[in-house]
Amino acid sequence: MSQSPKSAAIIAGAGLGNRLGADLPKALIQLDGITLVERAFAELSPVVDEIVITAPGGFEPQFQALVGESAKVITGGVLRSDSVNLALNSLSPTIEYVLVHDAARALASRDLAERVLNELRAGEQAVIPTLNAVDTIKEVDGKGYVRNTPDRAALRTVQTPQGFSLSVLKRAHQASDDATDDAALVEALGIAVKTIPGETRAMKITNPDDIDVALTFLRNGNRNLRAGTGTDAHAFSKDSSRQLWLACLNWPGEIGVDGHSDGDVAAHAICDALLAAAQLGDLGSNFGTSDPKYAGASGAKLLSETLALITAAGFKIENVSVQIVGNRPKIGPRRTEAIAAISAALNGARVSVSATSTDGLGFTGEGKGLSAIATALLSKDA
Secondary structure: OOOOOOEEEEEEOOOEOHHHOOOOEHHHOEEOOEEHHHHHHHHHOOOOOEEEEEEOOOOHHHHHHHHHHHOEEEEOOOOHHHHHHHHHOOOOOOOOEEEEEEHHHOOOOHHHHHHHHHHHHOOOOEEEEEEEOOOOOOEEOOOOOEEEOOOHHHOEEEOOOEEEEHHHHHHHHHHOOOOOOHHHHHHOOOOOOEEEEOOHHHOOOOOHHHHHHHHHHHHHHOEEEEEEEEEEEEEEOOOOOOEEEEOOEEEEEEEOEOOOOOOOHHHHHHHHHHHHHOOOOOHHHHOOOOOHHHOOOOHHHHHHHHHHHHHHOOOEEEEEEEEEEOOOOOOHHHHHHHHHHHHHHOOOOOEEEEEEOOOOOHHHHOOOEEEEEEEEEEEEEO
């Protein structure tokens, strides 16, 4: 901490976990073994000079033990606004800016807090993170009938941490009664409130289902995601006896394509996409035409060996998609079979297969060959 603190954060954690079905304060609910209040504190502590946390009466020692001496824990009030007001009055006199955050939004990132604080330093008096409303909103009367349908283009859902000039927020709390949103109290003073883009992960954990969603964010956030693209193309063979292999399937009655291996453009494009995502080169550098081992190799074999390479590098396949381009064969009737065959070669990975033509354009449109475009999404534990 600096010797002359200029910014502080208040973490509102005095709420109970009744809607979560918990018999302890909501802030003490754990996500992957770490409480909500600890997670919120960890994201804010590098951003501000001082932190005050409100706790329900009787739980103050437990809260303090979780965050150590780096934060001040005080007893919260009956209402949220009471808790925030008590915290405001406990801040150091040198504080100029304050962030007010809900422990229930424990996954809000450090970056979000920094962006709010930067707006305050640039001259704004009140700043809130928001998300665009994606659902249609209905205003209803006391009997449950729709009264009005607001235009959602102008509607936003509001998150925390919210940032304020300390003097403004103190005035707002002195002038108004309770509100679930500190910005609403500032609005009542006639002071402009600036909005900035929020984060989906800054969701509020209120109901049991929210725990599952939060855990999904957490576990995805601990993964390094990589995407790759691959393409392949082969001309139809002049050898009418050459078999066609495509999407790990044999196509009886169709003339095959020329190539060192079996010429499966779908499998080869997927291999290139997987290798590109893992930054392991490409099909040619790993299974070159100079290697007799791969002469006539099946697409399934190349997929299997590519899987072994990316697995050894620590990657897992999240999804693979391939689009086959050509006039023939018709993929639709065997699409399910093709998906199953490719997935089997990739040890059960999620796969999608589609097909298109080029309306007579290019070598595929002229019926001279086949091509494929693939994308792959890989993950790796951070």
